[in-house]
Structures are given as structure tokens and as C-alpha cells.
Amino acid sequence: MKRILSPVMIVIAIAGMSCMPYTGKPRRETAVRVAIECGVDQVRLSGTRGKKYYSDYLVTLNESFPFHFGPNDGRVSINGRDYRGSVEVRKVDGRLWVINVLDIESYLKGVVPCEIGGVSERQFEAAKAQAVAARTYARAHMGQYSDLGFDLYSTVQDQVYKGISCERAITSRAVASTAGEVLVYNNVPIEAKYHSTCGGRTADFGDAWAGSPPPYLRSVVCRYCEKSPHYHWHKVMTRNEFFAHLRSRLKKIGICLTEHELIHSFRLRRSERSNRLKELILVTNKTEYKVANYRIRTLFGEPTDPGGLLKSTYVYIRTEGDRVIIEGRGFGHGVGMCQFGALEMAAQGKDYRYILYHYYRGTRVKRFR
Ligand SMILES: [Zn+2]
Numbered sequence: 001m002k003r004i005l006s007p008v009m010i011v012i013a014i015a016g017m018s019c020m021p022y023t024g025k026p027r028r029e030t031a032v033r034v035a036i037e038c039g040v041d042q043v044r045l046s047g048t049r050g051k052k053y054y055s056d057y058l059v060t061l062n063e064s065f066p067f068h069f070g071p072n073d074g075r076v077s078i079n080g081r082d083y084r085g086s087v088e089v090r091k092v093d094g095r096l097w098v099i100n101v102l103d104i105e106s107y108l109k110g111v112v113p114c115e116i117g118g119v120s121e122r123q124f125e126a127a128k129a130q131a132v133a134a135r136t137y138a139r140a141h142m143g144q145y146s147d148l149g150f151d152l153y154s155t156v157q158d159q160v161y162k163g164i165s166c167e168r169a170i171t172s173r174a175v176a177s178t179a180g181e182v183l184v185y186n187n188v189p190i191e192a193k194y195h196s197t198c199g200g201r202t203a204d205f206g207d208a209w210a211g212s213p214p215p216y217l218r219s220v221v222c223r224y225c226e227k228s229p230h231y232h233w234h235k236v237m238t239r240n241e242f243f244a245h246l247r248s249r250l251k252k253i254g255i256c257l258t259e260h261e262l263i264h265s266f267r268l269r270r271s272e273r274s275n276r277l278k279e280l281i282l283v284t285n286k287t288e289y290k291v292a293n294y295r296i297r298t299l300f301g302e303p304t305d306p307g308g309l310l311k312s313t314y315v316y317i318r319t320e321g322d323r324v325i326i327e328g329r330g331f332g333h334g335v336g337m338c339q340f341g342a343l344e345m346a347a348q349g350k351d352y353r354y355i356l357y358h359y360y361r362g363t364r365v366k367r368f369r
Contacts, residue, residue, distance in 0.1 A: 030103050030105070031102065031103055031104070032101075032107045032151050032152065033088070033099050033100070033151045033152070034100045034101075034102075034151065034153075034161055035097060035098070035099055035145070035150045035152070035154060036078050036099065037078065037079070037097070037098035038097055038098075038153070039093075039095040039096070041095065042058060042060045042061070042096065043058075043059050043078060043079060043089060044056055044057065044058055044079050044080070045057045045077060045089075046072070047069040047070055047071055047077065047087065048071065048072045053072050059089050059096065061094070061096065063089070065090055065091040066091075066149075067088070067089040067090075068086065068087070069086060069087040069088075069089075070086045071084070076100075081165055082165060083163035083164060084107075084163070085101050087099065087100060088101055088149070090148075090149045092149070097148060099149060099150045100154075104135065104139070105176070107138065107161060108131055108135055108138070109172045109175050110161045110164065110166050110167055111138075111159050112127060112130050112131050112175060113166050113167060113168045113171040114160040114161065114162050114166050115159060115160055115194075115339075116171070116342075119168075119170055119171060119174075119343070120347075122346065122347050123343045123347055124170065124174060124346065125345075125350065125351050125352045126339075126343045126346035126347075126352070126355065127171050128174045128178050128351075129337065129342050129346070129352040129355040129356050130171075130174070130194070130339070130342065131181075132178050132182065132192075132365060133192040133194050133336075133356070134159055135181065135182055136182045136189050136190060136192040137158070137159060137191075138151070138152060138159065139368065140190065140192065156304070179367075180367045180369050181365050181367050181368075182365070182367075183356055183363045183364070183366075184363060184364060184365075184366045185216050185363045187366070189368075190214065190216055190360060190363055191217065192336060192337070192360070193208075193217060193333065193335040193337075194336045195330075195331070195332030195334055195335065195336065195338060195339065196228070196230060196330070196332045196338075196340060197225045197329075197331045197332065197338060198329075198330050198332075198334050198338040199231055199314045199328075199330025199331075200222060200223070200225070200314075200329060200330075201221055201334075202219050202222055202336065202338060203219055203276050203314070203333060203335045204217070204219045204271065204335070205217040205218070206293050207219075207274055207277075207278075207293060207294065207335070208294050208297055208335050209335075210293075210294055215361075215362060216360045216363050217335055217336055217360070218273075218361060219273045219274035220359065220361065222338045222341040222358075222359075224338070224340070224341035224343075225338050225340035225344065226344075227340065228331070228340035230330060230331035230340075231329060231330070231340075232328075233311060234326060234327050234328065235309075235310075235325075235328065236325050236326070237323070238322055238323060238324070239319065239322050239324055240322075241324075242324040243262075243263040246263060246266075246282065246299065248307065249298075249300070249301060250282075250289075250299065252299065253291060253299050257284065258286070261286050263282055264283050264284060265283045266280060266281060266282050266283065267283070268280055275314050275329075276334065278293065278296075279293075279296075280292075280296050280299070297313050297333065300313065302332070310328060311330065311331040312330040312331055312332060312334055313334075314329040314330045314334060315328040315329070336360060337355070337356070337360070342355045342359075345358070
């Protein structure tokens with residue numbers, strides 16, 4: 001993803017919505033299995049099988065599975081896109097799952113540029129911080145889809161990975177110069193959440209997700225992301241549009257209004273520490289509904305979420321007559337490393353460990369081999 005339009009933000013944005021399983025237990029091996037195509041009927045591959053090279057091999061449901069395809073000149077091609085490592089095609093519930101199997105360092109070369117976007121030399125330390133965060137995420141999520149035969153999706157559901165086509169020299173150098181380095185807390189790889197722009201203060205874990213909050217994912221001040229195009233934003237809607245949006249999404253958090261139940265007004269309360277919305281009271285002609293914490297984020301949705309409304313829950317919402325005016329800050333769930341902040345910190349001379357320790361308090365970098 002391009003940083004301006006989406007980067008990680010998005011990753012995180014949506015990954016955040018579903019909150020992928022965190023295993024926190026690194027496997028000893030360093031091979032990672034990444035789902036490139038999910039539930040398809042056919043796939044075109046190029047590479048080697050046995051000792052023979054195939055430039056355009058069509059794998060259909062009639063093949064015998066699992067089907068393996070090896071690299072030729074260090075690469076395989078899946079539907080015309082080049083990847084390092086090998087390919088394994090599995091048949092699950094009558095559909096094909098196409099999995100790229102490669103070592104984690106090669107995988108990261110195809111992740112870091114997709115997640116942090118363009119990086120200049122003076123921002124190199126931010127690319128290194130992103131490499132460590134992405135490696136940590138991958139390590140901590142290995143085995144999460146073992147029933148389907150892979151570790152990670154190649155999309156915002158986990159981390160965006162586009163193979164060789166996405167690689168850039170500077171980000172590959174950032175991966176190499178931090179090879180094997182992972183962020184740990186109590187010697188366990190952390191849940192390394194990251195996002196585009198925090199808006200001046202990162203969020204607490206509980207602002208975005210359910211579950212017990214890791215101690216290192218607490219809201220911290222960030223004075224570095226003011227140059228982000230998402231630092232300040234605003235949105236104006238009519239009351240009817242605003243209430244219609246809420247009505248259409250209430251079922252996502254388990255609230256079903258009856259046919260004649262109308263939303264009349266709302267009240268908001270925010271977290272004193274993170275400034276994110278903490279509580280939303282919706283008043284209808286029949287009753288009141290209280291929506292709290294991460295459910296508010298699900299209710300409003302993010303721009304990357306179909307039907308989503310807000311870039312973040314760091315918002316101030318007021319009504320003026322028939323209008324609802326939303327003043328917002330940041331983009332993404334706001335938890336963990338702020339990417340625009342990391343880029344600016346690097347430009348100001350901070351090194352990657354300083355950046356990481358700022359956003360993930362109490363952690364340390366450890367090299368896993
Ligand atoms: Zn920030």
C-alpha cells in the first residue's frame with residue numbers, strides 16, 4: 001500500500017477490525033507460509049517441478065494435492081507475479097489455496113516496502129523499525145492458520161506482501177541490517193501492532209480490540225506525525241446521513257433496531273489518556289444503547305472497511321442544526337508504532353531501537369536465529 005492513501009494504516013486498519021490470533025510463540029524454523037490465493041478454482045504457475053521448467057502451468061481442481069512447484073533462478077511465478085521460495089497448492093473444502101513457502105527474511109523484503117511506503121535515506125532507521133515490527137508480527141503469528149496449512153495472509157488481514165515486485169533496495173537493506181531481530185517482552189515476541197498516523201497520541205489496545213491488553217500497547221504521546229496528511233481531517237454530514245450510517249452498522253455490534261425505532265440523538269465520552277472515543281450513548285424513541293471501547297470503532301468503521309466512516313476514533317463530533325461535524329485526527333487503529341511518527345523520528349536522527357522503544361514500552365530487541 002502507498003503510505004499516503006493507505007499504507008499500513010490500512011493493514012492495520014482492517015487487520016485491526018478482525019484482530020488476528022496472536023500466538024506469541026516463535027517456531028524454531030524460519031520458513032514462513034503465506035497464502036497468496038485463497039479458495040480459487042485454478043492458478044497459473046511458472047517454476048520447476050522435478051527437473052523440468054514450466055513457464056505457464058495451469059493447476060486445476062483435478063490435480064493431485066498437495067501440489068509443489070519449486071523456484072527457477074530463485075523465483076516462482078503465481079498468476080504472473082514473481083515470488084521468492086516455492087509454491088504449495090492445497091485443496092481445502094474443494095477449493096485451491098496457493099501458498100508461497102519461503103524464509104522469513106525473504107518474505108520481509110516483500111512486506112516492508114508495502115507497509116511503510118516510500119522511504120528516503122534519512123528515514124532509513126524507520127525502515128529498520130518497520131522491518132523489526134513486521135518480523136515480530138510474523139514470528140508471533142506463525143501457526144495461526146495451521147488447519148489451512150499456512151501462517152499468514154498476504155493482505156491487510158495480516159501484513160501486505162507482494163513478493164519480488166514490491167521489493168526496494170533500501171527496504172531490503174533495512175531487513176538485512178536487522179536480520180533475525182524481534183521485539184520481545186518477557187522474552188516472548190510481542191503483538192507488534194502498527195498503524196499509519198496516531199494524530200498526536202497513540203491508542204490503548206482496548207480502544208481497538210477486545211481481550212486483555214498487553215502492557216506494552218499503552219497510549220503514548222507522539223509529537224512526530226504532524227506532517228501526515230491524516231494528522232487532521234474533518235467530515236460534515238447531515239444528521240440523517242449520520243444516523244442512517246449508524247443504523248446500517250448497528251447489527252455489526254449485535255444491536256438490532258426495530259422497524260419503527262428511530263435514533264434521536266447521541267452522547268459521547270472519551271478516554272482521558274488516549275483521547276479515543278470511550279463510550280457512545282445512542283438515544284432512540286424507545287430506549288438508550290451504550291456502545292463502549294473497541295465496539296465504537298467497529299460501529300463507525302474505517303474507510304478501508306466497506307461502509308466505513310471514520311479514519312480513526314480520535315474524533316470530536318458535534319451537531320450544528322441539521323449538520324454533524326466531525327473533527328478527526330490520525331488514520332488507523334492508533335495502537336503501537338505510528339508509521340508517520342517513525343519516519344519523522346528517523347529524519348530527526350533517532351535510531352530504530354529508540355523508535356521501537358518509544359511506541360512499545362518495556363520491550364527490547366532480541367535476535368532470533
Ligand atoms: Zn503519531
